[in-house]
Structure formats: structure tokens, C-alpha cells
Amino acid sequence: MAVRNHLIRTSPQTVWSVLEDGSRYAQWVVGTSSSEPVRGQWPQVGSAIRYEVRFGPLSLTNETVVRRCETGKDLELEAKAGPLGSARIAIEVKPWGDHCLVVVDEHPLRGVGGLMHNMAVEALLQVRHRAMLARLAKLCEAEAVEEERRRPLGRVVPPTPGEGGARA
Numbered sequence: 110m111a112v113r114n115h116l117i118r119t120s121p122q123t124v125w126s127v128l129e130d131g132s133r134y135a136q137w138v139v140g141t142s143s144s145e146p147v148r149g150q151w152p153q154v155g156s157a158i159r160y161e162v163r164f165g166p167l168s169l170t171n172e173t174v175v176r177r178c179e180t181g182k183d184l185e186l187e188a189k190a191g192p193l194g195s196a197r198i199a200i201e202v203k204p205w206g207d208h209c210l211v212v213v214d215e216h217p218l219r220g221v222g223g224l225m226h227n228m229a230v231e232a233l234l235q236v237r238h239r240a241m242l243a244r245l246a247k248l249c250e251a252e253a254v255e256e257e258r259r260r261p262l263g264r265v266v267p268p269t270p271g272e273g274g275a276r277a
Contacts, residue, residue: 111234114212115242119253121202121209125181127249128200131158134173137245139237142168152178173198187218194220211245213238 117124127133131151134144142163149156157174169191176197177185186198194217201212215234217226 111215111231111238112212113235113238113242114210115239115246116205117209117211117242117246117249119209119249120207121181121204123253123256124202124209124211124245124249127245127252128152128184128202129180131156133248134158134160137241137248139241139244147172149175151175152184154178190220192221194218209249211242213242 127137129152131146132144135141138144138160140162141160144158144160147157147159151158152175154175154177157172159170159172162169162171171189171191173186173188175184176187177183182202184200184202186200187195188198189195197214197216197218199212199214201214203210203212215238
């Protein structure tokens with residue numbers, strides 16, 4: 110089971126704002142060179158983004174479809190990979206004190222990918238998830254710094270109830 114978590118030093122709202130922007134998918138998903146929304150209003154159920162993966166001169170274009178979304182908390186995606194099949198990717202966003210714990214759970218869903226799934230593939234997914242979550246953290250933490258920089262001086266932002274004291 111390719112499950113990995115990462116503590117991001119910002120609020121769950123900031124993390125969700127990055128996840129809900131389908132045009133930023135390629136900025137944090139390892140292996141993806143570009144992405145663009147193609148159907149529906151991302152991340153509503155049924156909406157999709159097209160992404161491109163490049164291997165030197167070769168490129169593969171496919172799409173990722175939202176299968177389940179609980180705004181601000183859970184995002185479940187089906188990432189299609191052509192002849193390899195598809196994978197289920199669940200992203201959970203949890204308040205963790207003043208920070209955010211992000212849990213990613215990825216498993217083959219359809220096609221050849223499921224037949225090839227073994228411990229070596231699991232190890233590669235763990236490496237990929239580590240890099241992906243580090244990229245997501247870097248984006249979210251930079252966004253939080255920028256939000257703080259734009260906040261008018263002297264304006265106090267009260268803690269959000271139920272969010273462990275994190276500022277919006």
C-alpha cells in the first residue's frame with residue numbers, strides 16, 4: 110500500500126487552495142510536465158484535467174478525473190495512464206495543530222498497472238510520493254508567506270474555530 114504523509118507548515122485552507130487549482134497540478138505532481146483543466150469545474154466530481162508526462166523526446170498525454178471530493182478535506186482522483194490502466198489517488202487534508210497533515214494513498218485501479226504492482230513498484234511510489242509531497246509543501250508554504258506579506262500591517266487574524274489555531 111503506497112501511503113505516505115507529510116506535515117506542511119501552513120493551514121489546511123492554504124493546502125486546499127493549491128489542490129483545488131487544476132492548473133497547478135503539474136507544479137506538485139512528480140513526472141507531470143504540464144496540466145490544464147479540460148472538463149467541469151475542478152475539483153467537482155466528474156471534472157478532469159489533462160496532463161502530460163515526458164520521457165526525453167517521448168510524451169504521454171492523459172487525464173485525471175475527480176471521483177470524490179469533500180471540499181477542504183478529501184480529494185480522490187483516478188489518474189489514467191493509457192495502456193497501463195489507471196490508479197486511485199486519495200489525498201486527505203487534516204488540521205494538525207497550527208499546521209496541516211496531508212496523507213496520500215495511491216493504488217492501481219485498472220489495467221496492466223495492477224498486474225505489475227509489487228514491492229518494487231511500492232518502493233518507487235514511496236520515493237515519488239516523498240518528492241511530490243515535498244513539492245506540495247514548498248508551494249503551500251510559499252503561498253502562506255505571500256498571503257502573510259500581503260496582509261495589511263496591524264491586522265490581526267483570529268484563529269479559525271476547530272482548526273487548531275491556524276490562521277486563514
